[in-house]
Amino acid sequence: MEFIITTPSEFSFDLCAEFLRRSPRELLHQWEDGSVRKLLQLGDKHVLFELREAIGENFVPVEKGILVRVLNGTLDKEEQHQLIQYIRAWFDLDTDLKPFYSKMAGDKLLGNLVQKFHGYRIVGQPDLFESLIWAVLGQQINLAFAYTLKQRFVEQFGSHFEFNGKRYYTFPTPQVVARLTDADLLPLQFSRQKSKYTVTIGQAFANQSIVQGQLATLALADARDALMKIKGVGNWTANYALMKTFRYKDAFPAEDVGVHNAIRILRNAKAKPTVDQVRRLFRKYKGWEAYATLYLWKSLP
DNA sequence: CGCCAGGTTAGAG
DNA sequence: CTCTAACATGGC
Numbered sequence: 001m002e003f004i005i006t007t008p009s010e011f012s013f014d015l016c017a018e019f020l021r022r023s024p025r026e027l028l029h030q031w032e033d034g035s036v037r038k039l040l041q042l043g044d045k046h047v048l049f050e051l052r053e054a055i056g057e058n059f060v061p062v063e064k065g066i067l068v069r070v071l072n073g074t075l076d077k078e079e080q081h082q083l084i085q086y087i088r089a090w091f092d093l094d095t096d097l098k099p100f101y102s103k104m105a106g107d108k109l110l111g112n113l114v115q116k117f118h119g120y121r122i123v124g125q126p127d128l129f130e131s132l133i134w135a136v137l138g139q140q141i142n143l144a145f146a147y148t149l150k151q152r153f154v155e156q157f158g159s160h161f162e163f164n165g166k167r168y169y170t171f172p173t174p175q176v177v178a179r180l181t182d183a184d185l186l187p188l189q190f191s192r193q194k195s196k197y198t199v200t201i202g203q204a205f206a207n208q209s210i211v212q213g214q215l216a217t218l219a220l221a222d223a224r225d226a227l228m229k230i231k232g233v234g235n236w237t238a239n240y241a242l243m244k245t246f247r248y249k250d251a252f253p254a255e256d257v258g259v260h261n262a263i264r265i266l267r268n269a270k271a272k273p274t275v276d277q278v279r280r281l282f283r284k285y286k287g288w289e290a291y292a293t294l295y296l297w298k299s300l301p
Numbered sequence: 302c303g304c305c306a307g308g309t310t311a312g313a314g
Numbered sequence: 315c316t317c318t319a320a321c322a323t324g325g326c
Binding site: 135136138139140141142143144145146193197231232233234235236237240253255256257258259297 | 310
């Protein structure tokens with residue numbers, strides 16, 4: 001079965017797809033000649049779907065869209081609705097970027113970037129648990145190595161679904177992760193610190209001291225404080241998750257070395273700004289800190 | 302080889 | 315409250 005999701009004019013499928021392709025070690029979605037594939041679990045059902053840009057004859061009535069194809073069977077009305085909501089959330093399609101773009105027009109740091117990468121959106125992680133674990137894996141190491149760790153983690157402790165001889169993975173569940181030990185994770189080259197944080201987060205979700213649906217109703221500061229009660233979740237990690245999962249537009253990881261380097265390079269400066277300087281600079285992006293962060297990341301080589 | 306990497310914590314001062 | 319060492323190893 002297939003259908004089309006219409007997209008705002010400030011949306012670039014190519015730029016978002018480029019983000020999804022940035023590591024060959026990613027197992028949670030796959031890129032195949034112009035389309036992205038992903039396995040989603042809707043209740044007990046495995047749904048394998050494929051997205052591509054909707055253009056040409058399959059697509060007359062609207063200007064832009066994403067063509068969605070479900071590869072393994074069909075969905076009922078309710079399931080289709082859930083899949084649409086998932087995709088809209090994944091690509092942040094419900095955010096109106098026009099105010100952001102007019103606010104950034106002429107901005108010293110971001111003015112050029114918002115033109116160059118027009119339509120680029122925060123490709124999210126709708127699952128808070130996955131978002132937090134991924135942030136922990138990325139703490140204080142280079143991104144390439146973080147992807148290596150994630151690949152091993154998902155291969156070992158996630159589940160997979162076979163389709164036409166290929167494996168499609170889902171992220172490990174909190175119940176599984178809560179029971180892991182150093183003996184499971186150190187061989188994957190997790191540091192003791194990452195191992196401990198990972199399991200602690202698994203436990204927080206498994207014992208329901210963190211419930212995504214409850215946090216979703218909170219104001220940014222309250223949600224951040226709740227997340228930071230978990231050992232291993234500092235300000236950077238909490239804000240990263242709030243930005244990628246709940247899409248607070250004013251969340252931003254001020255400690256992020258990528259943001260610091262982007263600012264340094266754009267200013268042609270020798271030294272990176274301090275965290276305080278970044279916070280001060282970001283005052284003028286108030287309300288759009290998450291998107292300012294995204295475009296700064298995008299500016300990095 | 303040396304420096305840096307999408308940080309966080311515990312402990313010292 | 316602020317400052318710092320330790321974490322640990324890949325990537326370049």
